[in-house]
Structure formats: C-alpha cells, structure tokens
Amino acid sequence: MSSMVYVRLRKKVTARPGQILRLRDVAQVIVDEPHAAVEEIPVYEPGLKDGNLAVLDLIEVVRRIRSAFPGLDVRSIGPAQVIIELQSDRIRPRRWWVAGVWLLLFVGSALAIMNFHTDVSMREVHQRIYYLMTGQRVQEPLVLQIPYSFGIGIGMIVFFNHLFKRRLNDEPSPLELEMYLYQENLDQYVIEHEKQKERSRL
Template identity: 25%
Template sequence: MSDTVYIKMDRSVEVTHEKVTIGDIAKIESKNKNIVNNIKPIKILADKPELGNRYVISIMKIIEIIDEKFQNVDISNIGETDCIVEFKKSNTSCKPLEILKTGIICILLFFGAGFSIMSFNNDVSIDQMFLQISGQISEDTVGGAKILELTYAIGLAVGITVFYNHFGPKKITKDPTPIETEMRKYENEINDALVDGHNREDGKLDLK
C-alpha cells in the first residue's frame, strides 16, 4: 500500500544558507513520519552567486526527485506550482549605521512631503480661501484664518496617520497599510515575472 505525501510550497522564500533542502521551501506532511523525515533533508539547490540570488524551483522537479528516492509514494501538491528561492546574507550589519540610514530617510520623507503639501496649498491659494471663509463667518478675518489654519494642520496630521495606519512604530489596526499593500503587489509582480522567465527557459536553477 502506498503512502500519500502532501507538499505545500509558498510563492517565495528567503534563505540565508548556501544549500537549500526540500524542507526549506516546502511543508511536507504524511501519516508515515519516516518518509517525511527522509524527504525534508534532500538537497535541491545550491547557491552560486555568479548566477544571481534568485532561483525558480518547480513542483515537478521535487516530485521527480522524490520518485527517484522512494517507492510506493503518492504525492499530492496543495500549494504553489513554482517557488522562488532568494538567497540573502545574514543580518550582521552595524546597528548604529542602520539607525542613521533610517533617520536620513525619515528626514528626506518629512521635508519632501512638507514641500508637496506646501506646493499644493500655494496652487489652490489656501490662505486667501481661509480669509474669505473667516470673513463670511466673523468680522475678525485674521483671527478666523489662523483658527482655520490650525484646525487644517491638525486634520491633515490625523488624516495622514489614519490613512497610513501608523503612529510612530506602532500600527493603529491590524489591517495592512497602503504601503504594505503596494509592496505585496510589487512582490507578486516580480514573482510572476521570474516564473514566466523561468518557464521560457530564462530562469537559473542548479540542482544537486
């Protein structure tokens, strides 16, 4: 009687070691735990920096390797048909340097966003608009305009915070932020392009 082995691959994985096994890129399950323990350590990929740091592995290659090593095993794929393996170096960077880089990026974003907002306000002549609104409501146009400017600044800050779902390092809700959503779309497009390139024999894969 044959044993059924369930394989679930993710769309992409990151590894920090040079040799990749089936257990690194896929989740393996079976009632026969001995088969699972023997499948996971099988080496399927070795990093070669001169060829790049991304590789595409097809589920068909994994099935082929398992069929060569085991008899009477039925394989059922319940995940992705292609997995993109990306080699990354261990995070051994200098902590102060990372803090400095983050600070520089925050400063650039702060002044860049401030310049954009000021340019927009200048184009719509918001100062004149505040004076007109305060003039229609009260006789003190200058004081009314200052109140409107203050509430506008507070509302702008609150709106940005709510929109980006972040206040400092903490998220307001568990929902993904617009930046996270766009980054996931970008990653999916990159992964699709890599898989398409591999299927057209443009991919790089060095097995065993």
C-alpha cells in the same frame, strides 16, 4: 497500497549561498511516519551564479522525491514554483546616512504639502471661510489654520494606520496593499522570467 506524501510549496523562501535547502525548507509536507525522512531530501543548493533570485519548480521537487523514495505516491497542493531569495550579510546603515535620508524626505514632503496648498490657494480659502462665518476680513485666520494643520498630521496617521511602530487596527493601510500587489507582480515576473531562461537553455 503505496504511501502518499502531500507537498505544498511555499511561495518564497530565503537562503544563504551554499546552503543546502531540504524539502521541509521549501514546502509543507504531510507523510506517513515510516517515510518521515522524505522531509530531509536535499532539493536545491543555491549558488552565487544564480543571482539573488532563483525559482525551484515542482517537477524538480517531485523528481528528487521519486529518486529517493520510488514507491511513494506524490500529491501536490498549491503553487507550482517556489522563489528562492539569496541573502548575503546585511550591512548596517550608518547613522549619518539614515539621518540624511530622513531629513531629505522630511523637507521634500513639507515642500510638496506647501506647494500643493499654494496651488489651490488654501490661504485665500481659509480667509473666505472665516469671512463667511464671522463677517470679518483677516489676513491670518489662525482659528482655521491651526486646527487644519493638526488635521493634516492626524489624517496621515489614520490613512497609513501607523503611529511610529504601533498599528491603529488590523486593517492593512493603502500603502501596505500597494506594496503587497507590487510584491505579487514582482514574484510573478521572476517566475515567468526564469521559465523563459530555462526554455532558452533547451
């Protein structure tokens, strides 16, 4: 009876240009002790010509395993491709650049909120609510406007489920869900795009 190896490709791995990726780097492997060296089989060497994204197909992984261990029975579990993301040295952003972007986002979001409140006539709404509750007409119903302003900030914290770096609970925020779906769609596009490039080369 031939020994079996179970291979489950990871969805995405990161590597540096010129780094030799071995089977254990791109997949989870279960194999009997006599064939433990199968995890050290080199399966891919990314280069700058590949761009910053490359796709390694399961067929190529199985081919490498069979050429190194001909008697091994390879069983695949999970995805059929792994996306390899090439990482170069990250450049640390300058403080003035971070401060400028932060200021731009702060002013832009503040203007967006103010324009929204102007469009829906929020001041008149507050004046009307104050009149209905007290019977008095005032230009600045601060008893409503001040709590409402704090409520906007608290509502944003609850909605995004973050207070600085601290999470309020384990549930993902709507923004995190959208980012997750975006990443899933991007990964699927990369896989399909690489398949098309492979077909065009044949």
